[in-house]
Amino acid sequence: MMRGFKAIFLAMVLPMGSAIAEEDVAPIGDAERGAELYKQCSGCHMVGPDARNRTGPPLNGIFDRKAGAIEGFFYSKGLKRAAADGLIWDLEHLDAYIENPKALVSGTRMSFRGVKEAQDRRDVLAYLRLFSDNPQNIPEAAPTAQAVEVALSPEVLAIVGDAEYGEYLSSECKTCHQRDGSDQGIPSITLWPEEDFVIAMHAYRKKIRPHPVMQMMAGRLSDEEIAALAAYFAKLE
Amino acid sequence: MKLNRRAFVGTGMAAASTLAAPNVHAASHGKPKVVVVGGGAGGATAARYVAKDSAGEIDVTLIEPSRSYYTCFFSNLYIGGFRDLASIEHSYGTLASEYGINVVHDWAVGVDRDAKTVSLAGGGAVPYDRLILSPGIDFVDGAVPGWDVTAQNAMPHAYKGGSQTELLKAQIAAMPEGGTYVMVAPPNPYRCPPGPYERISMVAHVLKATNPTAKIIIADPKEKFSKQALFEEGWQKHYGGMIERIGPDFGGGNVSVDPAAMTVDIDGEVVQADVVNVIPAQKAGLICDAAGLTEGNWAPVSGHTMQSRMDENIHILGDATNQGDMPKSGYSANSQAKVAAMAVRGALTxxxxxxxxxxxxCWSLIDTEDGVKVGATYEATDEKIAKVDGFVSQTGEDAALRKAxxxxxxxxxxxxxxxxxx
Structure with missing residues (x-):
């Protein structure tokens, strides 16, 4: 029974064509090492028995929980928006979030520089997984967990954008995002730091960020076009 | 900067030079001229972008008969009671005052493509170097037997914003208890593909609260329609039993109306109705035909620049065009306007x-806080504007996502x- 359930679950989360036999699945990481690494999180996030809201919400049962779902916790507008867009804390999104919180959720109140090393992230997540309600339903490590990194190569970040081209491209943004920075229903994009903008657009393009319109709009932007937009927006300030 | 518009328009450059202050004359003399016909999602955007991005290098004139523009998009939300009329009304004041656009409230009735002038119903002709036409839609004569524009008071189309929308809303409010609302839906292609079905949702929303035994009938010539699964799921969920759609298999395409008797004949079956919303088959706004720019009902354009296939000095936007894969929506017209504005500036400066x-x-509202959307991106090929990628809301989405x-x-x-x- 359990085996059957697990097989179905895997079939749903794995990308098409990557059928992996259960036996081949590696553990997420080293939970013991993760417990040590977690100390950099524990100032804000409690986990385990009696965990409650502190600066951040408790992380019990975080795996496959809907984002923004802890009663009584005061989430940022950005996180609430991502939650409404359908963000689920699966392994892939947890990994992206702790790599760079702002890449996944602009305006998050989680002011954390991120865990750059993939192995460190896996170990922390292996530790957190011990506190999820139904760990048997969680694949030990989906192959996507390492595949989608939000970090951009220095070459991509170094592209100097063509601001004039960016101005033309930006006209498409302004159909929805208001020039005056209003953010009712649709977030403001004025005064967005250039690098954060670039990272966010790449995260949409990789479909890590959950919004279908933005995934589509960013999906057809090249690295140069994202840089062009960033250059134009930076020039506005 | 109150240059006398009517005098300028009526008698051309000679009069303008005597009326305007000398520096205005000097500044405007010899500048390339762009004339935009139609102040909706395509025309207003194009006028604003040409004026804004050329920073005074191009003279922009916008010809639009209405002083107040009521957007067609969100007019259904007004019918449903989610918006008031004032919230969908816009003026052209800022385009004139902030962007220096010469806004002329008149009808453009013809184009002399050799002389490169647009003639106005009020008399006179406006010269252009590039003309941008964004006239929206008109209705195909005889599309629904028994209906013509003289019947639009008895049987409103409400498919151009403003008084027609108000009329339809008032008629719905005046329906007798248990009365019948009939929509005659248009054939493809037409303005705003989800529009008729969002309207049905909004009418049902109103009737459910005020007149729950009322009936809604849609006579539809189309097999399928935009966001069909989403609408049908929502109608079942929110308005179970109130809405009946008669598709082409059951004669929904074989319809005539009698506005005096308030009856609709659907494939031989006569329905006595209290409100009849006739949305006839559509074609490009009349000026396109008058200017000889149409092929069939629509004006063919190149996707690279939105230039007419028949006249490279004329760009055509929005609902009036035959461009390829984009739906006839306000969003599409706005998107096309930016491409045209860039091309026009490139050509002139x-x-x-x-x-x-x-x-x-395209977003649609099905019921309170139950919103859905469909969208796509496109690029220009030599043949047409071609779809690249797209998405649509899913059935069964949770309430939080629909609210968002x-x-x-x-x-x-x-x-x-x-x-x-x-």
């Missing part, structure tokens, strides 16, 4: 020109209207 990119998203989608549509409305009118 030598500014840089980039590859055309287009996008569209609705709130997003409100944000979009604010965004696009400020992109159009400044």
């Amino acid at each position: 030598g500014s840089r020109v980039f590859p055309a990119k287009f996008s569209n998203t 989608t609705y709130e997003e549509s409100i944000g979009w409305y604010e965004g696009i209207t400020s992109d159009m009118f400044g």
